[in-house]
Amino acid sequence: MxxxxxxxxxxxxxxxxxxxxxxxxxxxxxxxxxxxxxxxxxxxxxxxxxxxxxxxxxxxxxxxxxxxxxxxxxxxxxxxxxxxxxxxxxxxxxxxxxxxxxxxxxxxRHGSLCTPEVSLTARPGSLTVYLSRNHGLAVEHEDHVKHRVYYGKEGESQQKYKDAASSVSIHELEEGQRYCTKVQYIHYNKPVGPESCTQCEVIPKTRHEPKQTVVIVAVLVIVALVILMYAIAYILIVQCGRIKQWLQPPCEIPDHFLLEPFPEHQVCSSSGSPSEGHLDVISSIS
CATH class of the missing domain: 2.60.40.10 (Immunoglobulins)
Structure with missing residues (x-):
């Protein structure tokens, strides 16, 4: 059994x-x-x-x-x-x-009466989904028809979405990652028509353009020059005396600038002029 x-x-x-x-x-x-x-x-x-x-x-x-x-x-x-x-x-x-x-x-894939035509542009940190406000359903239903833009990383379920009447930009995306989107019309918050086929773009990384680099370098050079000028002015004004002392050469009087020493055996005559002669040295006075 x-x-x-x-x-x-x-x-x-x-x-x-x-x-x-x-x-x-x-x-x-x-x-x-x-x-x-x-x-x-x-x-x-x-x-x-x-x-x-x-x-x-x-x-x-x-x-x-x-x-x-x-x-x-x-x-x-x-x-x-x-x-x-x-x-x-x-x-x-x-x-x-x-x-x-x-x-x-x-x-x-290429849009139709019931599916929006989509194009993408990726920038550092953001993705712009270009959509047309003038489509067939908008003519018939006016502002009651909008776009629902689904997005997410490639390989992940696209559960996040934004509703907009025309083009929409998605910010705060991770650079270097590939993001995908698909779009569908909604009428009073209800889906209308097939979705557009999934499109993907890589979010580029931020790069400094040459002009921006030149401006940054120029600003840094100007700031450095201003700081250097203030430093030089401070030194010249506040430390002027010390600078002069540093620049003053050592003062040494050469020998030929000195007066001749008084002659050891030179005496004065009665007329006031010196006369030469043999003089005895007085050893003591009493």
Whole structure:
């Protein structure tokens, strides 16, 4: 009995495991009415079916011209003509032997009536997302339609977003890192139309331009000269006496500037003029 139950459980789990292993398509995008995707597996007998859903409804319907296609593209052609000019969501799923993969939503690469056209410019620490205020939905719904800009580092989920009527700049980004964005229209805070395909840019690092470097060097030189001038003025005014003392040469009177010594045997005559003669030295006086 136990063996029978194990066999039944194994048979039930086989389709579940097979379904998990069936990889969905990747890189799904559309241009105008051409829907394109990349097969995630090289297995044979895998077909693809595209679906659409009108915004405001929850029902997904197959696109008759894109049902069980073995190719990686198809022409979008709705069964009802009025759907052509309405905003719809698109997605593609893989099928094989009654198994179905997880459906993946499509994005718009070059913009359309229901998807904004996006361009990026990266600067040190910031990323600017250029968007047009004059688009088809704005003409019909005026200021009730805005852009929702999702952003985040490459490889991470883009959960952060900003809402804006036109272009928006995202600041305080890490330099040297690659950031990605995607944009979608919102009407009264509700998504309208497919998202734009993800675009990424590397945030450049800050660099000092040559002109800025020259200005900084010039300012430093001027400051140094001013400080040097004040130092010289201080020394000349306050330490003037000490400077003169330092500059004064040592005073030594040469021998030839001295007066001749008085002659040891020179005497004065009665007339007041000196006369020469032999004089005895008086040794004592009593």
């Amino acid at each position: 136990l063996l029978i139950l194990l066999c039944i459980q194994a048979v039930v789990q086989v389709p579940v495991l097979s379904e998990v292993m069936l990889e969905p398509p990747q890189n799904i995008h559309f241009d105008e009415q051409l829907l394109i995707w990349t097969p995630a597996t090289e297995e044979r007998n895998v077909t693809y079916t595209a679906e659409y859903r009108r915004f405001g409804t929850s029902e997904w319907k197959d696109i008759q011209t894109c049902t069980q296609k073995s190719f990686s593209s198809c022409i979008i052609n709705f069964s009802k003509p009025e759907h052509v000019h309405e905003c719809v969501m698109l997605r593609v799923r893989a099928e094989r032997g009654g198994l179905t993969s997880r459906p993946v939503k499509a994005c718009s």
